[in-house]
Structures are given as structure tokens and as C-alpha cells.
Amino acid sequence: MSLLEIKNAHLKLDNKNILNGVSLSVNKGEVHAIMGPNGSGKSTLSYMLAGRDGYELEDGEILLDGKSLSEMEADERARSGLFLAFQYPVELPGVGGMSFLREAVNSRRKFLGEKELDHLAFVKEARKEASKMFVKDEMLKRAVNVGFSGGEKKRFEILQMSMLKPKVSILDETDSGLDVDALKIVSDGVNSQRNKENAIVVITHYQRLLDYIVPDFVHILSDGVIIKSGGPELALEVEKNGYSGLINAA
Amino acid sequence: MVATQETIDKVKEVSSSYKYGFVTELEAEKAPLGLSEDIVKFISNKKKEPKWLLDWRLKAYKKWLTMDEPNWAMVNFPKIDFQDIYYYSAPKTKPKLNSLDEVDPELLKTYEKLGIPIKEQEVLAGVAVDYVFDSVSVATTFREKLADEGIIFCPISEAVQNHPDLVKKYIGSVIPIGDNYYAALNSAVFTDGSFVYVPKGVKCPMELSTYFRINEQNSGQFERTLIIVEDNSYVSYLEGCTAPQRDENQLHAAVVELVAMDDAEIKYSTVQNWYPGDKDGKGGIYNFVTKRGNCLGKRSKIAWTQVETGSAITWKYPSCVLRGDNSVGEFYSVAVANNSQQADTGTKMIHIGKNTKSTIISKGISAGKAQNTYRGQVQIQKNAKASRNFTQCDSLLIGDRCGAHTVPYINQHTPSARVEHEATTSKISEDQLFYCLQRGLDTEQATSLIVNGFCKEVMKELPMEFAVEAQKLIGISLEGSVG
Numbered sequence: 001m002s003l004l005e006i007k008n009a010h011l012k013l014d015n016k017n018i019l020n021g022v023s024l025s026v027n028k029g030e031v032h033a034i035m036g037p038n039g040s041g042k043s044t045l046s047y048m049l050a051g052r053d054g055y056e057l058e059d060g061e062i063l064l065d066g067k068s069l070s071e072m073e074a075d076e077r078a079r080s081g082l083f084l085a086f087q088y089p090v091e092l093p094g095v096g097g098m099s100f101l102r103e104a105v106n107s108r109r110k111f112l113g114e115k116e117l118d119h120l121a122f123v124k125e126a127r128k129e130a131s132k133m134f135v136k137d138e139m140l141k142r143a144v145n146v147g148f149s150g151g152e153k154k155r156f157e158i159l160q161m162s163m164l165k166p167k168v169s170i171l172d173e174t175d176s177g178l179d180v181d182a183l184k185i186v187s188d189g190v191n192s193q194r195n196k197e198n199a200i201v202v203i204t205h206y207q208r209l210l211d212y213i214v215p216d217f218v219h220i221l222s223d224g225v226i227i228k229s230g231g232p233e234l235a236l237e238v239e240k241n242g243y244s245g246l247i248n249a250a
Numbered sequence: 251m252v253a254t255q256e257t258i259d260k261v262k263e264v265s266s267s268y269k270y271g272f273v274t275e276l277e278a279e280k281a282p283l284g285l286s287e288d289i290v291k292f293i294s295n296k297k298k299e300p301k302w303l304l305d306w307r308l309k310a311y312k313k314w315l316t317m318d319e320p321n322w323a324m325v326n327f328p329k330i331d332f333q334d335i336y337y338y339s340a341p342k343t344k345p346k347l348n349s350l351d352e353v354d355p356e357l358l359k360t361y362e363k364l365g366i367p368i369k370e371q372e373v374l375a376g377v378a379v380d381y382v383f384d385s386v387s388v389a390t391t392f393r394e395k396l397a398d399e400g401i402i403f404c405p406i407s408e409a410v411q412n413h414p415d416l417v418k419k420y421i422g423s424v425i426p427i428g429d430n431y432y433a434a435l436n437s438a439v440f441t442d443g444s445f446v447y448v449p450k451g452v453k454c455p456m457e458l459s460t461y462f463r464i465n466e467q468n469s470g471q472f473e474r475t476l477i478i479v480e481d482n483s484y485v486s487y488l489e490g491c492t493a494p495q496r497d498e499n500q501l502h503a504a505v506v507e508l509v510a511m512d513d514a515e516i517k518y519s520t521v522q523n524w525y526p527g528d529k530d531g532k533g534g535i536y537n538f539v540t541k542r543g544n545c546l547g548k549r550s551k552i553a554w555t556q557v558e559t560g561s562a563i564t565w566k567y568p569s570c571v572l573r574g575d576n577s578v579g580e581f582y583s584v585a586v587a588n589n590s591q592q593a594d595t596g597t598k599m600i601h602i603g604k605n606t607k608s609t610i611i612s613k614g615i616s617a618g619k620a621q622n623t624y625r626g627q628v629q630i631q632k633n634a635k636a637s638r639n640f641t642q643c644d645s646l647l648i649g650d651r652c653g654a655h656t657v658p659y660i661n662q663h664t665p666s667a668r669v670e671h672e673a674t675t676s677k678i679s680e681d682q683l684f685y686c687l688q689r690g691l692d693t694e695q696a697t698s699l700i701v702n703g704f705c706k707e708v709m710k711e712l713p714m715e716f717a718v719e720a721q722k723l724i725g726i727s728l729e730g731s732v733g
Binding site: 084103107111 | 684687689690691692693702704705706707
């Protein structure tokens with residue numbers, strides 16, 4: 001059974017067809033990359049999966065570890081093990097990073113029937129994970145994403161991912177706004193979390209990120225459908241010929 | 251975006267059951283209904299007051315008769331029938347108690363329900379509590395320890411008996427009897443409240459705290475608090491309130507006067523959670539309070555911190571008169587208004603002395619159909635050279651039927667002074683909510699987190715144990731709103 005199964009997903013925004021029958025199976029231990037030009041429906045796909053209000057499926061189905069997500073609210077999907085690393089992480093003025101992380105982690109633990117972490121245990125765990133992402137204590141004391149640089153925001157996203165230990169992570173344009181050094185730190189963070197039990201879906205515009213996070217499968221999204229799937233070599237083809245060559249061929 | 255609307259509706263929806271809505275069954279001794287010179291005499295007589303105080307009350311009563319209710323605040327309510335209020339009620343329990351064991355068990359249960367286990371508080375928090383139950387204080391703790399330091403902390407009715415000179419000297423010195431309609435009324439009929447006196451050079455070793463509780467149905471609540479802090483001394487005073495659910499509106503018109511001498515500092519913190527009424531505001535408390543601090547001494551400092559979540563109507567402007575040179579006034583406020591609540595609150599900073607400094611941080615949160623107004627006055631008088639004020643007013647809206655208003659008045663008569671005013675209005679954005687939900691927080695947790703983040707600058711001014719309580723309260727007052 002696939003860990004994440006998207007079946008024939010259709011979605012409209014403002015009466016416009018955005019997703020026109022996306023199907024995708026992601027198994028445990030796999031990393032999939034979804035590539036596509038602007039306006040192909042990449043971000044919509046990630047919001048739809050995460051259950052953002054207004055992004056409900058018109059038709060089709062999504063299953064996480066065999067369970068249908070369609071009837072679940074965004075928070076329930078998150079607690080069930082679906083994580084979205086935002087392209088533009090949102091600022092929460094006055095909300096300390098550490099307390100935010102702790103609320104999130106304990107919500108997930110509660111859902112899993114695990115004991116909630118007390119303050120000390122949590123801080124210890126958070127510091128350990130944070131140091132791997134080069135996230136300093138000082139940053140965890142600041143308000144979530146407020147005044148963070150582009151690199152800091154993305155590092156904080158991946159830190160949350162590593163703390164929450166999701167089944168499926170969707171990384172939405174995680175490379176945007178990153179310089180090469182930051183890209184490497186973030187990619188290393190993601191790679192360190194790859195294991196046999198989880199799966200990662202990388203949504204990206206450019207092939208660049210895939211040099212660091214090497215996918216098992218690459219899919220090309222265009223006009224709300226996957227027009228071509230292949231291995232890592234497909235990304236290189238995009239790099240060489242652009243999307244237009246592929247789209248025309250399809 | 252259907253589902254989005256649903257989220258907004260959820261947040262806007264109103265709490266139907268007030269968590270602290272219960273009535274303690276205690277027999278009360280009441281004055282006859284209504285207000286007259288005889289009632290004023292009845293109260294004074296009940297409390298065995300000296301003649302000067304009775305005369306003072308009568309003077310206030312006569313003044314009150316000539317005054318009109320203020321109508322400039324942005325609040326609407328049916329006209330109050332002042333003849334339909336009981337002006338005195340006292341629990342029958344004997345007020346003279348040596349220990350908590352002597353307190354009416356019913357009463358102790360009430361506090362337990364409120365989550366204020368008295369004993370635990372004594373031991374753990376080190377808080378000396380002057381409980382005000384309706385109008386008569388029934389238990390005072392830690393008084394001996396305070397007495398060792400020369401600090402007086404007692405019901406004001408007791409201070410009238412034991413320290414008449416201090417009371418006579420300072421009562422009405424900050425808020426004169428004719429200051430405003432409600433202050434005049436309070437001066438005429440006040441029943442009890444707290445009295446604090448800190449002598450020279452003493453830092454009060456613990457937070458002083460009073461839990462107010464309105465209990466007797468239909469009894470107006472007219473508390474009177476007077477705090478005097480002498481040279482080089484310090485006190486932190488906490489005031490917190492909850493009230494049981496009921497149908498008829500209850501008027502509360504308290505007066506709080508603070509006096510700070512040279513280098514003295516007073517921190518006055520309030521968490522107010524009186525019954526706000528049902529969804530339509532029916533049955534809630536009217537909270538018409540006059541609070542003012544007089545920074546009489548040089549380099550004196552008075553800081554008001556308030557978290558206002560309750561009451562159907564709040565009309566409250568804790569103020570500082572900065573008379574002493576280099577004195578400092580601060581006002582930190584969080585006002586939450588949900589459902590049909592109306593809050594018109596803010597502060598006045600009156601700069602009289604040279605080099606005086608004031609800071610105002612106000613955070614207003616509106617949800618449901620609530621209206622939340624910040625009204626603040628900064629006055630820099632002619633001799634207040636080089637004085638400074640900084641004001642920041644932020645409003646947060648939840649839903650689209652509520653309102654936030656900011657009404658600053660600035661009167662500056664000194665060119666060398668500097669006054670700054672910043673104001674923002676924002677909404678909890680869908681992006682913020684979605685971000686939190688995506689991390690597994692439910693809507694309620696997310697709202698509470700975002701709102702508490704918004705209030706953080708004020709919350710950090712509260713004493714630790716109070717801050718935790720206040721955070722929960724803000725959660726609770728918006729919680730009903732989220733199903």
C-alpha cells in the first residue's frame with residue numbers, strides 16, 4: 001500500500017480548473033519531485049493536500065497511509081502525519097518559536113497516544129535538532145518567522161519537520177530565496193530525515209534543488225495534470241530543454 | 251471559500267456558558283432598596299464610622315444629585331435606575347476571623363471553584379490576600395508578617411477605625427468627590443475595599459492581592475481602594491475578579507486611589523473577568539471604574555497593568571498624574587471584547603512636573619459583535635519641560651462584525667516635550683491560522699496562541715503567576731467563541 005495516494009484529483013479555484021486529474025502514488029522510503037512551470041498547479045496541489053480552506057477536491061481522492069483525507073480538517077491531517085514546508089512561512093508576532101514548536105509537537109504526540117513532553121525534555125530535544133539545522137537558541141526565542149531572513153525561515157521549517165517526524169512531507173519551493181550555502185544546509189537537513197518509513201514530495205521550479213535532494217522519481221506537472229514521469233534524469237532534461245519541449249511533446 | 255467562512259463563524263460564535271457562573275448561597279443583610287440620604291447614613295452607621303466620614307459621604311451624595319451621567323463614551327445601555335439597586339449587603343458571617351478555619355465553608359468552596367485554593371496560595375504563592383466577598387472583607391492573611399515591616403494591609407473600613415488620620419488625609423485626594431458621576435456615587439455609598447500603607451524605605455516583600463467577587467443579586471458594588479507608598483518604598487498590588495452568572499445587570503463603580511511619594515513605586519495589576527452577559531449581552535456587569543494614581547514625589551513611578559476580559563460594559567481609564575519632577579507613569583492594557591461586550595477604556599497621563607515620562611501600550615481584541623474603544627489623553631502642562639510620552643495602540647479584529655476605535659487626545663503646552671503616538675489595526679489572517687493548523691494545532695489553540703502573541707508586550711508586565719492566569723482567561727473568553 002502506498003503511503004500517499006492521489007487519485008484523479010480535480011480542483012477549481014474561482015471557477016477556474018486548476019487541477020485536472022492528478023494521480024500519484026508515493027511509497028514508503030521514496031522521494032518524489034514534482035516540477036512544472038509557473039501556473040501549472042504546484043502550490044495548489046500542496047494546499048489541497050494540506051487541507052487549506054477553499055482548496056477542497058471537486059473530484060478524486062487522497063489517501064494517507066490508506067486513510068482518506070478528504071473529510072479531515074487541516075489540523076487533523078497534520079496530526080495524522082502530513083507536513084507542509086511552506087514556500088512563504090508565515091509570521092506570528094509575539095509567538096515564541098520554542099512554545100510554538102512545543103504546542104505543535106505535543107499535539108502530534110497526543111494524537112499518536114504518546115506522552116506529552118514536559119518543558120525540560122522538550123527544550124533538550126529541540127536544541128539537539130536545532131543545532132543540526134544551525135538554528136541557534138536565540139532564534140528559537142524570537143517570534144516565529146518575524147524578522148527571519150529567507151534562509152532562517154526555511155531552516156526553521158525543516159526544523160519543525162524534524163521535530164514532528166511526519167509520514168509524508170511536502171516541500172513547497174523550499175529552495176526559493178536561498179543562496180547556495182543555505183540551500184546546502186536545508187538539503188542536508190531534509191536528507192538526514194529520509195528513512196524507510198517516511199516519504200518526501202519535493203515541489204520545485206528548478207532542477208538545482210534536486211542536485212542536493214536527489215529524488216527517486218520526477219513528475220512534470222502542466223495545466224493541472226502530470227504529463228510525464230521518470231527518474232532523476234527527467235529533471236536534467238527539463239534543465240536542458242525547458243518545460244516547453246516536454247509540454248509540446250506531450 | 252465556504253470553509254473559510256465557517257472558520258470565521260466559529261471564531262465569532264459566542265460562549266454560551268460562563269465558566270464561573272454559580273451563585274453561593276449565603277444569607278445577606280441588606281439595606282432597603284434605593285438611594286437617599288438615609289441610606290448613606292445607614293451605611294455609615296453600619297460601619298460605625300466617625301462623623302467626618304459621614305459628612306464627607308453626604309457631601310458626595312449632594313454633589314452626585316447635581317451631576318449627570320457621562321455620555322461621551324462609545325457604549326450603549328439602557329438607563330440605569332439608581333433607585334432599583336441595593337447599596338449595602340454584607341454576608342452574615344462574622345467578619346472578625348483569626349484564621350481561615352473560621353471562614354464560612356460555603357465561601358471557601360466558592361473560591362475553590364474559581365481555582366483559587368486559599369491555602370495553596372498562601373503557601374505556594376506567598377500572596378497575602380484580602381478577600382472581598384460582596385462588601386465586607388472576611389479574611390485577611392499574612393497581616394502579621396506585613397505588620398513586622400510596618401506595612402498596613404487591611405479592609406478600608408478597618409483603616410477608618412484604626413488609622414483615621416491616614417484615611418482622612420488621603421481619601422479623595424487623588425479623585426475628588428465631584429470628579430465624575432460614578433466617583434461621586436462611590437464616595438457616597440462605598441462599602442469596603444482595601445487599604446495599603448507602606449512606610450518609608452520599605453519594599454513590600456510579597457505581592458498584595460485582593461479577589462473581588464460580586465455575589466449578592468442586585469447589589470451594587472462600590473469598592474474603595476486607597477494605597478499610599480512613602481519615600482523609597484515599593485508595593486505590587488494585584489486585583490482579580492470573577493462573578494457568578496445572573497440575569498439582571500449589576501453596576502460596579504469602584505474607585506482606586508494611589509499615592510506615591512519621592513522615589514516610591516506602585517505596580518497595580520488587574521485581571522478582570524466579570525460576567526459579560528449572554529450572547530446578546532443580557533445580564534452582564536457594568537464596570538464603571540475610576541482609577542487614578544498621583545505621582546506626588548520626585549522620581550516616583552506608578553504602573554497600571556490591566557487585562558480586561560469580562561463585563562458587559564467597561565468604562566475605565568486608569569490614569570497617572572505626574573506631579574513630581576522626573577516621575578514616571580505607565581499603562582499596559584489588554585482589553586478583550588467578544589459577543590455583545592462594549593469596552594471603552596484607556597488612560598490619562600497628566601504631565602505636570604519637569605522631565606516626566608509616560609508609556610502607554612494598549613492592545614484591544616474584538617470578536618463577535620463587540621465594540622472596543624481605546625480612549626487616551628496625554629496632557630503636557632506648561633511646566634512639564636522635557637517631558638515625554640510614547641503611546642502604542644494596537645487593535646486585533648476577529649471576524650467582520652466587530653469594531654475597534656482609537657480616540658487619542660493630546661494637549662501639549664510645552665515645546666520641549668515629545669509625544670509619540672502609534673496605532674495599528676490588524677486581523678488574524680487566514681495565512682496565520684492555516685500555518686498553525688498545518689502544524690497540528692486546532693483552531694482554538696491557534697487563535698489563543700496568536701492572540702496571546704499579540705498581547706505579549708502587556709502580559710510580560712504582569713507578575714508571573716498572574717500572567718499564567720491571564721493567559722488562560724484570554725483563551726477562555728475567546729474559547730467559547732470557537733465551539
